[in-house]
Amino acid sequence: xxxxxxxxxxxxxxxxxxxxxxxxxxxxxxxxxxxxxxxxxxxxxxxxxxxxxxxxxxxxxxxxxxxxxxxxxxxxxxxxxxxxxxxxxxxxxxxxxxxxxxxxxxxxxxxxxxxxxxxxxxxxxxxxxxxxxxxxxxxxxxxxxxxxxxxxxxxxxxxxxxxxxxxxxxxxxxxxxxxxxxxxxxxxxxxxxxxxxxxxxxxxxxxxxxxxxxxxxxxxxxxxxxxxxxxxxxxxxxxxxxxxxxxxxxxxxxxxxxxxxxxxxxxxxx
Amino acid sequence: xxxxxxxxxxxxxxxxxxxxxxxxxxxxxxxxxxxxxxxxxxxxxxxxxxxxxxxxxxxxxxxxxxxxxxxxxxxxxxxxxxxxxxxxxxxxxxxxxxxxxxxxxxxxxxxxxxxxxxxxxxxxxxxxxxxxxxxxxxxxxxxxxxxxxxxxxxxxxxxxxxxxxxxxxxxxxxxxxxxxxxxxxxxxxxxxxxxxxxxxxxxxxxxxxxxxxxxxxxxxxxxxxxxxxxxxxxxxxxxxxxxxxxxxxxxxxxxxxxxxxxxxxxxxxx
Amino acid sequence: xxxxxxxxxxxxxxxxxxxxxxxxxxxxxxxxxxxxxxxxxxxxxxxxxxxxxxxxxxxxxxxxxxxxxxxxxxxxxxxxxxxxxxxxxxxxxxxxxxxxxxxxxxxxxxxxxxxxxxxxxxxxxxxxxxxxxxxxxxxxxxxxxxxxxxxxxxxxxxxxxxxxxxxxxxxxxxxxxxxxxxxxxxxxxxxxxxxxxxxxxxxxxxxxxxxxxxxxxxxxxxxxxxxxxxxxxxxxxxxxxxxxxxxxxxxxxxxxxxxxxxxxxxxxxx
Numbered sequence: 001x002x003x004x005x006x007x008x009x010x011x012x013x014x015x016x017x018x019x020x021x022x023x024x025x026x027x028x029x030x031x032x033x034x035x036x037x038x039x040x041x042x043x044x045x046x047x048x049x050x051x052x053x054x055x056x057x058x059x060x061x062x063x064x065x066x067x068x069x070x071x072x073x074x075x076x077x078x079x080x081x082x083x084x085x086x087x088x089x090x091x092x093x094x095x096x097x098x099x100x101x102x103x104x105x106x107x108x109x110x111x112x113x114x115x116x117x118x119x120x121x122x123x124x125x126x127x128x129x130x131x132x133x134x135x136x137x138x139x140x141x142x143x144x145x146x147x148x149x150x151x152x153x154x155x156x157x158x159x160x161x162x163x164x165x166x167x168x169x170x171x172x173x174x175x176x177x178x179x180x181x182x183x184x185x186x187x188x189x190x191x192x193x194x195x196x197x198x199x200x201x202x203x204x205x206x207x208x209x210x211x212x213x214x215x216x217x218x219x220x221x222x223x224x225x226x227x228x229x230x231x232x233x234x235x236x237x238x239x240x241x242x243x244x245x246x247x248x249x250x251x252x253x254x255x256x257x258x259x260x261x262x263x264x265x266x267x268x269x270x
Numbered sequence: 271x272x273x274x275x276x277x278x279x280x281x282x283x284x285x286x287x288x289x290x291x292x293x294x295x296x297x298x299x300x301x302x303x304x305x306x307x308x309x310x311x312x313x314x315x316x317x318x319x320x321x322x323x324x325x326x327x328x329x330x331x332x333x334x335x336x337x338x339x340x341x342x343x344x345x346x347x348x349x350x351x352x353x354x355x356x357x358x359x360x361x362x363x364x365x366x367x368x369x370x371x372x373x374x375x376x377x378x379x380x381x382x383x384x385x386x387x388x389x390x391x392x393x394x395x396x397x398x399x400x401x402x403x404x405x406x407x408x409x410x411x412x413x414x415x416x417x418x419x420x421x422x423x424x425x426x427x428x429x430x431x432x433x434x435x436x437x438x439x440x441x442x443x444x445x446x447x448x449x450x451x452x453x454x455x456x457x458x459x460x461x462x463x464x465x466x467x468x469x470x471x472x473x474x475x476x477x478x479x480x481x482x483x484x485x486x487x488x489x490x491x492x493x494x495x496x497x498x499x500x501x502x503x504x505x506x507x508x509x510x511x512x513x514x515x516x517x518x519x520x521x522x523x524x525x526x527x528x529x530x531x532x533x534x535x536x537x538x539x540x
Numbered sequence: 541x542x543x544x545x546x547x548x549x550x551x552x553x554x555x556x557x558x559x560x561x562x563x564x565x566x567x568x569x570x571x572x573x574x575x576x577x578x579x580x581x582x583x584x585x586x587x588x589x590x591x592x593x594x595x596x597x598x599x600x601x602x603x604x605x606x607x608x609x610x611x612x613x614x615x616x617x618x619x620x621x622x623x624x625x626x627x628x629x630x631x632x633x634x635x636x637x638x639x640x641x642x643x644x645x646x647x648x649x650x651x652x653x654x655x656x657x658x659x660x661x662x663x664x665x666x667x668x669x670x671x672x673x674x675x676x677x678x679x680x681x682x683x684x685x686x687x688x689x690x691x692x693x694x695x696x697x698x699x700x701x702x703x704x705x706x707x708x709x710x711x712x713x714x715x716x717x718x719x720x721x722x723x724x725x726x727x728x729x730x731x732x733x734x735x736x737x738x739x740x741x742x743x744x745x746x747x748x749x750x751x752x753x754x755x756x757x758x759x760x761x762x763x764x765x766x767x768x769x770x771x772x773x774x775x776x777x778x779x780x781x782x783x784x785x786x787x788x789x790x791x792x793x794x795x796x797x798x799x800x801x802x803x804x805x806x807x808x809x810x
Contacts, residue, residue: 031303031319033571037736042781047736048641049571052614055645062644074322074346076614101318104326104332194523196307196317241312242519249782253734301573301589342646344616371588374602375595431702435718466577466587511582 006267008183011178011257013209013222020045022211024204025063027051027081029071029100032200035245036143039201042252043226045208056080057087064211066093067203070111071100078111085118094121095207097165097265098203103132116163120208122220123159124168126202127152134159149173157182157191157270164219170199174224178217182268184220187228191244202227221265222270230255276537278453281527283479283492285359288314292481295333297321297351299341299370305515309471312522313496315478326350327357334481336363337473338390343372348381361387364391364480367435368450368473373402382383386433391480392490394473397422404429407429409416419443427452427540436487438476440469444494448487452538455491457498459505461514470520472497491535499533500525547804548723551797553749553762558584562745562751565603567591567621569611569640572740575785579741582792583766585748596620604751606633607743608660610651611640616631618651625658634661634750637705638743642734643672656703661750662760663699664743665710667692674699689713697722697810706757708746710739714764718757722808725761727768729775731784738788742767761805770795 028036033049038200040047049138050059053076060066065086065177068081088095097120102112112133125133127149134155152169160167169175171193174185192198206223213219230251237251240246293316299308303319310317320329322347330336336358338351358365363534372382382403386393395403397419405424422439430437430449439445441463444455464470476493483489500521507521508514541623564588568576573589580587583639590599593616600606608621638658642652652673656663665673667689674695695769700707700719709715714725732738746763753759763809772789778784 029319030300030570031307034304034574034736037571038781038785041734041736048644049569049612050641050645051612052647054613054615057412057534058645058647072319073319073325075324104318105324105328107325107328183773191771194311196311206564228361240523241308241440242516242523243792245308246516246782246786250780298572299589301577304574342589342591343595345594371590374588375590375598377592377595377598447769466581466583489581510790510793511578512793515578515789516786 008218008221008267009264010222010225012258012261013213014226014255016212017208018211021046021196022064022208023048023083024207024211025050025059025066026204027056027077028067028069028200031071032069032197035197036201036204038202038249039252040208042249043205043208044178048218051077051080051233053080053083055105056084060084060087060093063093065207066095067098067170067207068095068115069098069100069200069202069203070102070108071109073107076091082114082118085115089118094216094226096122096124096203097206098200099125099133100124101130102129119163120165121216122168122206123163123168126171126199127169127189130159130167130169131155137262149175154269166220168220168224170202170224173217174228176217177225177270179218180269181266182270183217183221183225185228185265187225188231189244191235191238192231192240194241195245195248225263225265226255226260229259233259273470274399278488278491278533278537280492280495280530283483283489284496284525284530286482287478290482291316291335292478293318293332294335294337294477294481294485295320295329295354296474297326297347297354298339298470299338301341304337305467306471306474306487308519309522310478312519313478317377318472321347321350323350323353326354330354330357330363331361333363335477336365336369337477337492338365338385339368339370339470339473340372340378341470342368343377343381352384353389355385359388364486366390366392366394366477366480368470369393369399370401370470372399381407384417389433390435391486392436392476393433395473396441396469397439399515400429400437400439401425414482419445436490438490438494440472440494444498446487446491446494447540448503450539451487452540453487453491455498455535458501459514461505461508461511462501464511465515473480492518495535496530496534499529503529546807548758548761548772548807549804550762550765550800553753554766554795554800556692556752557748560752561586562748563588563602564747564751565590565599565606565624566744567596567624568607568609568740572609572611572737575737576741576744578789579792580744580748582789583745583748587744591617591620593623595791596624596787600624600627601631602694603633603749606635607638607747608635609638609640609681609740610648611681611740612780613647614748622658627657629658634756636660636662636664636743636747636750637809638740639663639665639669639673640740646670654681659703659743661756662706662708663703664710664746666711666739667709670699670709680701689715696701702761706743706760708760710742710764711778716761716764717810718759720809721757722739722810723757723761723805725768725805728771729784731775731778731781732771734781735785735788738758748802764804765805766795766800
């Protein structure tokens with residue numbers, strides 16, 4: 001039986017990352033840097049963390065994709081974020097925005113607003129962050145989501161339509177939309193939110209997948225599917241969040257076509 | 271046989287942390303950030319690292335407790351630390367001070383002095399740091415303690431009486447005092463000082479325990495007891511500091527009333 | 541059969557590090573800080589990360605060796621790097637320079653040039669970095685080396701002769717030279733480049749080994765040999781880069797004369 005065209009097979013996407021080993025430029029928060037670099041190496045990409053205004057724009061021109069994460073802000077960094085996003089746009093390098101805890105402070109909302117104006121290719125956040133970014137009120141208080149998945153669907157659609165970005169809401173279940181198409185990605189493991197910055201690191205994986213992709217939505221979905229699959233495999237090995245984090249890196253590194261066999265993701269048209 | 275009133279049972283304290291999942295705002299050093307976030311998630315709290323002057327005070331008002339760690343200072347950060355401490359005080363949010371390597375440089379001594387004037391609820395350090403902070407001379411040269419536990423008792427009592435803070439001296443043995451009561455906490459494992467920032471991360475755990483506590487000394491003692499117990503459990507699994515760090519997170523996450531059964535801590539009146 | 545004088549035995553060097561537990565002052569990048577501290581603790585040194593201009597020079601005077609890593613730059617940090625290097629020189633404290641991704645941006649090349657003028661005792665980089673630093677063109681695009689080991693030999697010799705530093709090129713094979721002597725160090729494990737900042741952390745280990753050494757080249761070679769040996773031991777335990785990183789710390793911590801038995805490194809005169 002032939003799969004309908006309206007589904008996404010993650011395997012060719014993972015193969016492309018393995019073959020191209022894209023250089024991913026990350027301006028990310030201090031908490032995530034090390035974990036994110038290890039995740040990117042494990043999936044087959046080449047990570048670089050470069051945040052100084054003095055070089056961020058120059059470096060953005062060298063990379064195959066850029067990520068910008070507002071988790072730990074300061075004025076010098078915000079300047080570098082904006083310059084790096086502009087530099088990436090100037091050479092048509094895709095970039096992913098991660099609006100960590102955007103609802104929590106005025107400074108975050110303001111910075112996120114400036115970044116969104118620079119046309120991110122993908123916005124990836126948890127339900128609370130996407131709801132806050134779409135201008136709905138959210139009860140999100142810190143970096144952990146306090147909103148339900150279903151409540152984020154409307155916000156995600158609205159945000160995608162407003163910005164032209166692919167919007168990915170990740171959590172217990174994931175949801176990706178470009179405003180016309182919507183894909184749900186199940187899987188993962190309950191220990192994933194117990195390991196810090198796994199969400200931030202996923203932003204890097206999305207960047208690695210969209211770096212040379214023709215269809216940003218499909219590549220984003222494939223990234224999320226690979227991540228969830230590695231999470232399931234790691235969950236089978238782990239005794240708690242410490243051993244889960246270790247097994248997760250091993251699983252990402254070992255991920256191949258066999259592990260992804262049959263994991264086609266259906267596209268809904270909305 | 272009834273336990274005397276003058277002992278502390280850590281079990282209800284751990285239960286409170288599990289039930290309230292307090293949001294802990296940390297201005298901590300770059301080395302500790304990731305490890306501390308994982309420790310806080312493992313114990314059941316919700317960590318956030320927010321250090322910019324532009325948002326630290328605002329965020330301090332959202333959190334249930336705040337930690338300030340002087341491990342990696344810079345002027346912008348010191349400003350944010352002072353503003354966050356003032357904001358926490360304004361809404362009666364408890365905060366914990368971690369005077370990393372306070373004896374090593376003039377800049378650290380000066381910053382610690384400014385912070386102490388803002389009335390931390392708890393000061394947690396190793397023996398060398400507490401001795402230096404109390405104004406005694408210490409041989410502490412770096413971030414690792416070079417002073418003995420016994421030498422720190424007088425300094426801890428003096429510091430508690432001067433500042434009104436609960437003072438916790440941690441190391442091979444731990445000691446907690448509010449100037450009137452003194453509690454010793456044994457346990458832990460020799461590999462603990464071989465894993466970086468376990469002390470810094472403990473500061474976060476103390477914050478999680480005092481967040482909604484009536485008795486700050488008792489909550490601090492309970493935090494230290496939970497940490498030491500997890501250390502013992504991890505020590506039984508570990509082959510070295512690498513596997514210890516992993517097993518420690520697993521043990522913190524699995525910690526429950528059964529693991530703490532019978533670990534009452536006696537209070538001495540001094 | 542007596543070994544020729546022209547070989548290096550790593551065992552007395554490791555013993556010296558264990559006996560002296562040198563305090564190593566690191567101005568390193570955000571990605572490496574935690575991993576490097578754990579590596580230094582595992583090898584028996586005492587790490588401290590101190591980067592503020594307000595205290596870096598003062599702290600450099602307390603340490604037994606200093607490392608400066610340009611992985612994540614900003615102006616305030618560059619000032620502190622220069623002041624720390626000058627302070628180390630003033631009291632004849634050896635220091636190691638790590639020119640991360642020096643070929644990637646103008647800002648890195650400029651900073652590296654200023655640092656080299658302050659006479660590092662050792663320069664440790666991958667092949668692409670050493671080639672770029674010696675003024676040859678390199679294809680290095682990010683933080684990962686894209687140049688072959690053999691291409692770096694001439695650059696390493698030239699850089700050592702120009703600067704008076706010991707130059708260490710690390711990668712699949714390692715190479716150390718002071719311009720007259722050249723030593724090759726084999727070993728390690730293919731998973732090592734899949735764990736982020738293992739190179740940065742090695743810079744710290746080199747600092748720990750040269751801290752009280754009479755012969756900087758021999759101490760550097762010994763550091764690299766210990767690292768490679770621990771890598772081999774960890775490789776035997778690992779299922780992927782996650783478990784490799786854990787096993788590597790355990791192996792470094794357990795490293796002793798027995799593990800290094802017979803690993804003499806031959807000196808070539810060039």
